[in-house]
Amino acid sequence: MTTSEELIEQIEDYCKELKLPATRQNFKEEIMEANEKNYSHERFLNGLLEKEADLRL
Numbered sequence: 001m002t003t004s005e006e007l008i009e010q011i012e013d014y015c016k017e018l019k020l021p022a023t024r025q026n027f028k029e030e031i032m033e034a035n036e037k038n039y040s041h042e043r044f045l046n047g048l049l050e051k052e053a054d055l056r057l
Contacts, residue, residue, distance in 0.1 A: 022055040023048050 008028070015024035027048060034044040
């Protein structure tokens with residue numbers, strides 16, 4: 001079973017490999033907010049991608 005810390009490390013590695021700097025910078029905060037506010041997976045992912053798009057556009 002993968003621990004939370006291992007998942008965080010994997011996410012950071014994917015963000016580096018895929019060159020997603022905004023996602024890497026914001027995903028921990030977004031996870032906490034999504035958990036607190038019971039966001040759907042879709043809303044959570046949309047928030048991350050929106051920040052990434054804002055950085056690039």
